[in-house]
Amino acid sequence: MKISVSNLTKKYGSQRAVDNISFEVQTGEVLGFLGPNGAGKTTTMKIITCYMAPSDGDVKVGDYSILENPEEVKKNIGYLPENNPLYEDMPVLEYLEYVAELQGVPKEKIQERVAEMVVLTGLNVEKHKKIGELSKGYRQRVGLAQAMIHDPEILILDEPTTGLDPNQIIEIRKLIRELGRSKTVILSTHILSEVEATCDRILIINEGKIVADGTADVLKQQAAGEEMLRVQIADAANSDEVVSSLMELEKVIMVDPIKELENGFMINCKESAETRKEIFKLCVSKNWVLTQMTPIETKLEDIFRELTTN
Secondary structure, eight states, rough: OOEEEEEEEEEEEEEEEEEEEEEEEOOEEEOOOOOOOSSSSSHHHHHHSSSOSSEEEEETTTTTETOOHHHHHHTTEEOOOOOOOOOSSBHHHHHHHHHHHHOOOOHHHHHHHHHHHHTTTOOOGGGTBBBSSOHHHHHHHHHHHHHTTTOSSEEEEEEETTTOOOHHHHHHHHHHHHTTTEEEEEESSSOOOHHHHHEEEEEEEEEEEEEEEOHOOOHHHHHEEEEEEEEEEEEEHHHHHHHHHHTTSSEEEEEEEEEEEETTEEEEEEEEHHHHHHHHHHHHHHHHHEEEEEOOOOOOOHHHHHHHHO
């Protein structure tokens, strides 16, 4: 089921928490929704799930508008909020049965769905405990189970791996990828490696506006058109001469010495392939020995920092 966000705005007085954003998420797509704290991620997800109303704009879930058919929208969405509110005095199984009934799961299928969720989210060992007795990681699993109990077409997951250990994170990532084959998933997280491992596409929001939208590879290619090279040169008279000679090359933007590497440099450049040719020719003309020249891949963390800091 497709999600279409159109000119969405949310105002708090004069402040725009979400500022006229539009995007789509297709069926079978896992969208990583990134942004610093206060960027508008959680507000956007709350609007999509009909938890709050927008100031302007609309969201359509399939053929249903959040303004005109909020109840139909809710039926098709499973939502794990950031703070994961749970009834801590209820046992895990009783709580999941209760949520299943609230979500309209047929009575004859409730036990079957609860059993499936217990297996899917790894709750079997702790299923008879009260939720308040569980660790944070297991509470997060209960939150995931309640979001999926009614087999929704769309999953909205706000920081789904918070509190999980590394093994649990790998399991939940695998589960999200599997769910994403047939469902529409929006995943918000601060763990950028998780986005690369789990998501088909990345959308970055900053100060209420979308600042990037694409796959991880596309965003890396678009990152200011600049690349980094790690270079080491031997047989040069001194490093100052190397730096000044490198800075004269047309494609070189900046040269920074690497302290722990003798005559080693980090070179910020445009068009890495052409720059490498220029550096090689320079070393030949100067009778220097080029002992290392390695491209440094642009990291998602660097792109995120560049797009979300003033």
